[in-house]
Amino acid sequence: MSVYIRSIGAYVPERRVSNDELAQTVDTSDEWIQSHTGIQARHICSDQESTSDLAVHAGRQALERAGISPEEIDLVILATASPDFLGFPSTSSIIQDKLELPNSGAFDLVAGCTGFVYGLETGRAMIAAGSARNVLLIGAETLSRITNWEDRNTCVLFGDGAGAVVLSQSPDPERGIIDSILGSEGKGAEHLIRRAGGSREPYTAGKTPEENLYIQMNGRQVYNFAVRVNTEIIKSLLERNEMEYDQLNWIVPHQANIRIIQAAANRLKMPIEKFFTNIHEYANTSAASIPIALNEMYENDKLSAGDYVLLTGFGAGLTYGGNLLRW
Numbered sequence: 001m002s003v004y005i006r007s008i009g010a011y012v013p014e015r016r017v018s019n020d021e022l023a024q025t026v027d028t029s030d031e032w033i034q035s036h037t038g039i040q041a042r043h044i045c046s047d048q049e050s051t052s053d054l055a056v057h058a059g060r061q062a063l064e065r066a067g068i069s070p071e072e073i074d075l076v077i078l079a080t081a082s083p084d085f086l087g088f089p090s091t092s093s094i095i096q097d098k099l100e101l102p103n104s105g106a107f108d109l110v111a112g113c114t115g116f117v118y119g120l121e122t123g124r125a126m127i128a129a130g131s132a133r134n135v136l137l138i139g140a141e142t143l144s145r146i147t148n149w150e151d152r153n154t155c156v157l158f159g160d161g162a163g164a165v166v167l168s169q170s171p172d173p174e175r176g177i178i179d180s181i182l183g184s185e186g187k188g189a190e191h192l193i194r195r196a197g198g199s200r201e202p203y204t205a206g207k208t209p210e211e212n213l214y215i216q217m218n219g220r221q222v223y224n225f226a227v228r229v230n231t232e233i234i235k236s237l238l239e240r241n242e243m244e245y246d247q248l249n250w251i252v253p254h255q256a257n258i259r260i261i262q263a264a265a266n267r268l269k270m271p272i273e274k275f276f277t278n279i280h281e282y283a284n285t286s287a288a289s290i291p292i293a294l295n296e297m298y299e300n301d302k303l304s305a306g307d308y309v310l311l312t313g314f315g316a317g318l319t320y321g322g323n324l325l326r327w
C-alpha cells in the first residue's frame with residue numbers, strides 16, 4: 001500500500017522580528033547573521049500563543065484542504081521539541097481536543113529538528129499496517145520560549161511556526177512515501193541540549209542555573225554533523241532506490257543554515273536551485289521547518305503530481321533522517 005501526503009497547511013505567528021531589531025538587544029548585526037546563516041527574519045509568537053495554538057492553525061488548514069471529516073482522523077502525531085507542557089499532558093492531546101477529532105489517538109514525537117521526517121515514516125507505517133486510516137502529522141515549535149535571548153550564539157538562529165499534513169492511503173500506487181531513513185547518533189547528545197527540567201537535572205529554585213533552562217548548542221559540532229548527514233541521506237536514498245540526482249525535482253532540507261545546505265550541494269555537485277529554501281524569512285523552526293517549506297512550495301505551484309521530492313532532517317539527539325516521496 002502506498003501512503004501519500006493528501007493535504008498540507010502551515011501557520012507562522014504575525015510578529016516578524018528582523019535581524020536589525022535583534023541587534024538592538026544583543027551584540028550582533030544583520031551583516032553577521034545573513035553572512036553566517038542566510039537568515040533575515042524570524043516570526044515569534046505572542047505571549048498568548050503556545051505550540052498547540054500554532055499547531056491548531058496549521059492542522060485546521062490541512063484538514064480543510066483534505067476535505068476530510070474530523071471523525072475520519074485516527075491519529076494525531078505532533079513532532080515538537082517545545083511542547084506546551086514538560087512531559088505531560090502531551091501537546092498532541094490538546095490539539096486533538098481543540099480540533100475536535102473524536103476518534104483520534106494522539107502522541108508527541110521527540111526527535112529534535114528531525115521530528116517531521118520521523119513522523120512521516122511513523123504515520124506511513126501506521127497506515128500501511130492498518131492501525132490508522134488517516135493521520136494528522138504536525139510539526140510545531142515555539143522555540144522562542146526556550147531560547148536564551150542574551151546568547152547571541154543561539155538566539156539569532158531560531159523562529160516559531162507550524163506545518164501540518166494529512167496522510168492517507170494513496171489513490172495512485174505510484175505516488176506517496178517511497179522510502180525513509182531514520183538515524184541517531186546519541187553520543188552527540190551534549191552538542192544540542194536543554195539541560196534542566198527533566199529527570200537528569202530537575203528544576204530546583206535558586207539552584208538551577210538559568211542558562212540550563214534554554215537551548216545550549218555547540219554550533220561548530222552541529223554544523224559538521226549536519227553537512228555530513230545531509231550528504232549521506234541524499235546519497236543513500238538515491239542509491240537504495242536506484243535513482244540518479246537529476247531525477248529529483250526537489251530536495252527540501254531542514255532549514256537550519258543556508259551554509260549547511262550550500263555545503264551539501266557542493267559536496268554532491270548538485271545545483272543549489274534543486275534545494276528549496278525559505279530560511280531567510282523564518283529562521284530555524286525545528287520540526288516545523290520542512291512542512292512550512294512544503295506548504296510554501298504547494299501554495300506557489302512548485303509541486304506537481306508525480307514530482308520526486310527528497311526531504312532531509314537533522315537535529316537534537318543527535319538525530320537525522322530523510323524521506324523520498326513521489327508527490
Ligand code: ACO
Pocket residue numbers: 027028029032033036037112113114152153154156192217219220222223226256257284286314315316
Ligand atoms: N553575531 C555576531 N557574532 C557572533 C554571533 C552573532 N549572532 N554568534 C557567534 N558570533 C561570533 C562568535 O562569538 C565567534 O567569535 P570569536 O571568534 O570572537 O569567538 C565568531 O562569531 C565565529 O563563531 P563560529 O562559531 O566560528 O561561527 P560559525 O561560522 O561556525 O557560525 C553557527 C556559527 C551559525 C552557529 C554555525 O556553527 C551553525 O549554523 N551551526 C549549526 C547550528 C544548527 O543548525 N543548529 C540547529 C540544529 S537543529 C535543532 O534540532 C534545533
